[in-house]
Amino acid sequence: MEIIFATGNPNKIKEVNQILGDTKITIKGLKDIGCTEDIPETQPTIQGNAIQKANYVTQKYQVNCFSEDTGLEVDALHGEPGVNTARYAGKGKDPEANMAKILQNLGTSTNRTARFRTVIALNINGHQHIFEGICEGAIALQKTGTGGFGYDPIFLPKGYHGKSFAELTKEEKNQISHRGIAVRKLLNFLENLSKS
Ligand code: IMP
Numbered sequence: 001m002e003i004i005f006a007t008g009n010p011n012k013i014k015e016v017n018q019i020l021g022d023t024k025i026t027i028k029g030l031k032d033i034g035c036t037e038d039i040p041e042t043q044p045t046i047q048g049n050a051i052q053k054a055n056y057v058t059q060k061y062q063v064n065c066f067s068e069d070t071g072l073e074v075d076a077l078h079g080e081p082g083v084n085t086a087r088y089a090g091k092g093k094d095p096e097a098n099m100a101k102i103l104q105n106l107g108t109s110t111n112r113t114a115r116f117r118t119v120i121a122l123n124i125n126g127h128q129h130i131f132e133g134i135c136e137g138a139i140a141l142q143k144t145g146t147g148g149f150g151y152d153p154i155f156l157p158k159g160y161h162g163k164s165f166a167e168l169t170k171e172e173k174n175q176i177s178h179r180g181i182a183v184r185k186l187l188n189f190l191e192n193l194s195k196s
Helices: 010-020 046-061 095-106 170-176 178-195
Strands: 002-005 026-028 065-074 113-124 127-139 155-157
Touching (some): 002 010, 010 026, 046 065, 046 113, 046 127, 065 095, 065 178, 113 178, 170 178
Parallel strands (some): 002 026
Antiparallel strands (some): 065 113, 113 127, 127 155
16 A cells, blocks of 8 residues: 655654554655645644645645644643744754753753654545554753654653663664654554455
């Protein structure tokens, strides 16, 4: 089965392909359908943005597709950056500036709990399905590690003894990450669909 992943983010395509591994599902990118424009993401929630992106692509290109949107929710910052995770420190979507802003806003606060939330919206055969993945953790006092992308150097997933996402192997991250959880739910659904 071939399905379009409505994202322009190559890191996400790489991670999702790793998670899918040897399954019969092949991901195609937006470029494969001639979509090179920026897809609007103007909704007030993570789920709203995931739905908006999937609907844009399905309506304009008449294809089955899925999109995903991810946010980091920091409890001491009242759930921020949340839906503004990509642009927390400005329009440039600069991960270094984003991480610096979180570390500065939290200061030395001892309440550092946070979570990554991914929502996937799948449009298939005229129906829509939503899948969610959550990874609980905390914000580090400083950056550690060199792997991953985005906020990985400051996110300490629960149960990994203070290691950041950026210090885990790809396989370790995919096993427990918000995106890994949501993508496996999607995969399960698609596999069942292809059997029926
Ligand atoms: P979006 O879903 O593309 O809007 O991404 C939201 C923001 O979250 C971007 O700044 C990404 O870099 C960041 N992000 C998404 N997934 C991850 C992740 O797995 N680790 C670290 N940062 C992430």
